Amino acid sequence: MTTITDTSKSSYLFSLTIRLADSALIASQRMSQWCGIAPTLEEDIALTNVALDLLGQARHLFSYAVDLDGCRKDEDQLAFLRDPHQYLNYTIAELPNGDFAQSCTKSFLFSTFSQCLWVSLLDGEDSTLRDIAAKSLKETDYHIEHFSRWFVRLGDGTDVSRQKILKSIDYLWPYTAEFFGNDRTLSNLEGLLHINTGKLQADWVNAIEDVFTEAGIDLPSDSDFMSTGKYGVHSEHLGHILAEMQYLQRSYPGGRW
Amino acid sequence: MYTQSLDTDPLANDPKEVSDKRELELKKRISEGYVVEPRDDMPERYRKTLIRQMSQHAHSEVVGMLPEGNWILRAPTLKRKSILLAKVQDEAGHGLYLYSATETLGVSRDALYEDLLQGRAKYSSIFNYPTLNWADVGVIGWLVDGAAIMNQIPLTQCSYGPYARAMVRICKEESFHQRQGFDLLNEMMQGTQKQKDMVQDAVDRWWWPALMMFGPEDSDSIHSEESKAWGIKKKTNDELRQTFIDVTVPQAETLGVTLPDPQLKWNETREHYDFGKIDWNEFWRVVSGSGPCNKDRIGVKKKAWEEGAWVREAAMAHAMKSKGR
Numbered sequence: 001m002t003t004i005t006d007t008s009k010s011s012y013l014f015s016l017t018i019r020l021a022d023s024a025l026i027a028s029q030r031m032s033q034w035c036g037i038a039p040t041l042e043e044d045i046a047l048t049n050v051a052l053d054l055l056g057q058a059r060h061l062f063s064y065a066v067d068l069d070g071c072r073k074d075e076d077q078l079a080f081l082r083d084p085h086q087y088l089n090y091t092i093a094e095l096p097n098g099d100f101a102q103s104c105t106k107s108f109l110f111s112t113f114s115q116c117l118w119v120s121l122l123d124g125e126d127s128t129l130r131d132i133a134a135k136s137l138k139e140t141d142y143h144i145e146h147f148s149r150w151f152v153r154l155g156d157g158t159d160v161s162r163q164k165i166l167k168s169i170d171y172l173w174p175y176t177a178e179f180f181g182n183d184r185t186l187s188n189l190e191g192l193l194h195i196n197t198g199k200l201q202a203d204w205v206n207a208i209e210d211v212f213t214e215a216g217i218d219l220p221s222d223s224d225f226m227s228t229g230k231y232g233v234h235s236e237h238l239g240h241i242l243a244e245m246q247y248l249q250r251s252y253p254g255g256r257w
Numbered sequence: 258m259y260t261q262s263l264d265t266d267p268l269a270n271d272p273k274e275v276s277d278k279r280e281l282e283l284k285k286r287i288s289e290g291y292v293v294e295p296r297d298d299m300p301e302r303y304r305k306t307l308i309r310q311m312s313q314h315a316h317s318e319v320v321g322m323l324p325e326g327n328w329i330l331r332a333p334t335l336k337r338k339s340i341l342l343a344k345v346q347d348e349a350g351h352g353l354y355l356y357s358a359t360e361t362l363g364v365s366r367d368a369l370y371e372d373l374l375q376g377r378a379k380y381s382s383i384f385n386y387p388t389l390n391w392a393d394v395g396v397i398g399w400l401v402d403g404a405a406i407m408n409q410i411p412l413t414q415c416s417y418g419p420y421a422r423a424m425v426r427i428c429k430e431e432s433f434h435q436r437q438g439f440d441l442l443n444e445m446m447q448g449t450q451k452q453k454d455m456v457q458d459a460v461d462r463w464w465w466p467a468l469m470m471f472g473p474e475d476s477d478s479i480h481s482e483e484s485k486a487w488g489i490k491k492k493t494n495d496e497l498r499q500t501f502i503d504v505t506v507p508q509a510e511t512l513g514v515t516l517p518d519p520q521l522k523w524n525e526t527r528e529h530y531d532f533g534k535i536d537w538n539e540f541w542r543v544v545s546g547s548g549p550c551n552k553d554r555i556g557v558k559k560k561a562w563e564e565g566a567w568v569r570e571a572a573m574a575h576a577m578k579s580k581g582r
Contacts, residue, residue, distance in 0.1 A: 025335075032329045032338075035345055036322040037557065039565025041353050044322070048346040052339065059335050076334045100568045156578060157571025164567070248333035248391055256448035257333040257391075257441075 012188040013126070014068045015088060018078070019185065019230050020117075021061035022089035025079060027110060028054035029241055033097055046146055050107070053139040060132045067128075080249035084238045091229035092175040094238045101154050101164035106172055108147035109208070113179045115140045116203045117195075124193035148211045155215025162216075169217065174225040179204065181226050287416040287488035294418045295361040303487055307417050308362050310489060312369045315355035317381035318348045320373075320554050324388045325397055333391060340437050341394060347430045354427065358419040374559045382540060385548030386466050392445055392452075392459035398438015400460075400467040400505065406431045407501045408471065416488030439508065446513050453513075460509070461517045468532075469540045471498040477537075502530050 031051035038044040062075035072078055092110055097103045118140060121133035154161040180201040189195070205219070212219050227235070248257070279300045283293070293299060322345050329345065332338035356366040372378035383401055388394065409431065412424040445452040472494040475481060484490035502521075509516050520533035542548065 029330060032342060035329055035342070036319075036326040036349075037561035037564075039561075039568035041319065041349055041356070043565075044349045045346055045353065048342055048349065052342050052346065055335065055339050055342065059339070062335070079335055080333070100565065153575040154568070154571050157573075157575040158567070160567045161571030161574075244330050247331050252333075252449065252451055254449055255333070255452050256444050257337055 009188065009192065010068060012185050013192070014065060015185045016189060016193075017061050017065045017068060017129070019088040019090070021058045021065060021078070022087045023093045023110075023114075024054045024061065025058035026087070026089045026093040026238070026241060027107070028052075028058060029245055030093065030095075030097055031103075031107070034103065039100055050143050050146070053136075053143070057132070057136045057139070060135070064128050064132065076249065080246045084234055084242055085232045087229070087234065087238060087242070088232055089229050089238075090175075090178055091227035091235055092172060092178070094229065094235055094241055095172065095175065096237060098168065098171070099164055100150075101161065102168040102171065104147050104150040104154065105165060105168040107143060108151045108211070109172060109176055111140050111143040111147060112207045113176070113204050115144060116200050116207065119203070120195045120200060121193065124195070126192060129193070144207075151211055152215045155217050165215070166217065169220060173220045174223040175227050177222065177225065178227045178230060183230070185230070284486050284488075287486075291416070292418045292421065293416050304362055306484065306487060306489060307420065308359060308364055308369075310484075311355055311359040311362075311420055312364070312372070313379050313381075315352050315359060315369070316373045316378055317384065318352035318355060320380045320384045320558065322348050322352075323554055323557055324384055324386070324550075325394055327388045328391060328394050331391070332394075337394075337441065344398070344434050344437065347434070351423075351427045351430070354423040355420075358423045361419045370562070374555065374562060376546065376555060379544060381470060382543040382548065383466050383470050384554060385543050385550045386462065387550050389462070390455045390459060392442060392455040393463070395438045395441035395445065395456070396459040396463045398434050398436075399442055399508070400438075400463050401470065402431050402434040402438060403505060404467050404470040404501050406435060407497050407504075411491035411497075412489075414491060420489075439512070442512055442514075456512070457514055460514045464517050465535060465539075466543075468498055468502070468535055469543075471495075471501065473537065473540070474535075499529050502532055506530055 028051045031047055031054065034044070034047040035051070036044065038047050058079075059075055062078050065078060066072055066074060090110070090113075092106060095106060097106075115137065118133040118137040121129045122137075124130060151165065154165045156162070180197045183197055186193070186195050186197060209219065229235070229238070248255070279298075280302060283300055283303060287293070293303075325341060325348075326345050329338065329341050332341050356369060359369060360366055369378065373380065388397070406428060409424055409428050413421055413428055415421045415424070442456050445456050472478060472481075475493045475495045478494055481490060481493055485493070506516065506521065506523075518533045520531060522531050523529075524531045543551070546552075
């Protein structure tokens with residue numbers, strides 16, 4: 001754990017850690033919805049595996065957030081007892097799974113972004129985040145491998161699958177702007193983490209470009225829309241996710257699970 | 258999970274396939290400890306009995322993902338969520354091994370799966386009961402996986418090599434599943450009164466269906482003897498059920514729950530627990546499609562399979578195009 005004397009820096013570091021944790025947890029929760037109903041049994045196993053990896057990443061990050069915060073006692077308080085506006089995940093993570101094409105596109109876009117973020121954190125001064133990044137990176141590489149293959153298969157497969165992939169890009173692409181838009185948390189941590197959103201975006205475009213080409217799909221142009229989940233202002237979907245996820249902890253306070 | 262002895266005759270309409278001499282030879286070799294492998298010549302009745310049992314087992318694994326999957330999104334802690342996800346994933350893995358092992362008998366996974374979706378194949382009756390509160394997840398681990406282990410450990414020694422080997426790995430994982438279930442309940446039993454009530458409610462609902470997992474009583478199980486002779490079954494339904502009850506009653510006492518059977522009592526003479534009458538009408542009703550969740554379970558799997566058709570077609574089309582490039 002890094003010791004930071006500057007309290008505002010510490011609160012930004014907490015915010016970033018929570019943002020990463022929430023993004024992983026909500027992505028995992030969405031991925032878990034596929035459990036038992038994937039298009040093949042092999043895919044059922046693969047998607048559950050991804051959900052488990054993301055959940056593991058979230059737990060490491062929550063555990064660090066507990067250390068940074070000092071007020072909350074464990075990961076479960078953070079996951080189950082915060083309200084939607086206190087969640088700081090990137091909005092794309094909370095969007096509905098839709099069909100299999102939409103889930104694959106969402107996971108492909110998000111995991112390539114996560115990869116860029118983990119790589120940048122490896123160069124930062126925060127040793128805990130470096131360790132978490134190194135571990136998560138291995139898993140994220142596999143997720144990208146998995147979902148980029150599906151992105152290409154569906155983009156190239158049949159007319160039906162191609163239409164579905166195009167529709168999913170149309171829906172999801174605007175939410176990717178949030179990855180790189182104005183980011184006071186990252187800019188305040190620049191001295192500690194050295195993350196530059198401009199470079200992050202260039203790396204990300206570089207990472208997805210070849211896969212789009214292989215799928216025979218042009219990169220979309222930017223939209224004017226800017227989602228704001230990372231600042232706690234979410235889509236309507238998050239409230240429903242949390243209502244379901246937090247139900248037991250909220251309904252039976254003081255329980256042992 | 259979850260084999261269950263359903264004891265129906267695979268060759269009831271096909272008696273001509275029986276070749277007495279070959280069957281007797283194989284039964285003799287099996288009784289001497291011979292392990293049959295896919296390359297071996299096998300009598301049709303043996304092959305079909307295996308296909309039926311192994312595919313029912315595989316179907317039970319994949320249908321079994323649903324009742325517990327029902328609680329993944331609502332798991333009360335991140336640790337429990339993680340354990341439950343891993344457990345349900347294990348079940349998908351067991352389904353995959355078992356379908357693959359069944360394919361060594363010359364049937365395709367797609368054909369077997371189609372039989373399940375069309376209601377032609379059976380699966381363990383236990384998955385046609387609903388999971389109504391979080392403690393159900395624990396009780397499924399403790400009682401249902403506990404019963405499954407009891408049923409399955411003898412299968413690691415069964416006469417068909419691929420099935421026996423799959424069961425070795427499956428049993429190891431089931432044993433973890435059983436322990437996590439007990440641990441989950443034990444934790445809840447240290448909690449609030451409402452939590453204790455949830456556990457008792459779940460035990461009350463699952464106890465009898467868990468006992469039914471061992472299949473009909475021996476006196477009604479006409480094909481039990483035959484399966485034993487083939488080395489596919491090592492112990493009778495009643496023997497396994499009794500062992501399960503004897504092991505489970507002290508565990509219930511440790512947990513502090515009451516098993517819902519007033520006749521459950523230690524019998525000094527038999528050195529076993531006596532227990533009440535199982536409602537076999539309910540068992541047959543649930544096995545033949547009229548349990549509380551039969552329609553929902555198959556409905557969910559059918560819908561998923563139909564909705565995944567375009568994905569499988571796209572993957573095939575892409576593979577063909579890539580080959581041509």
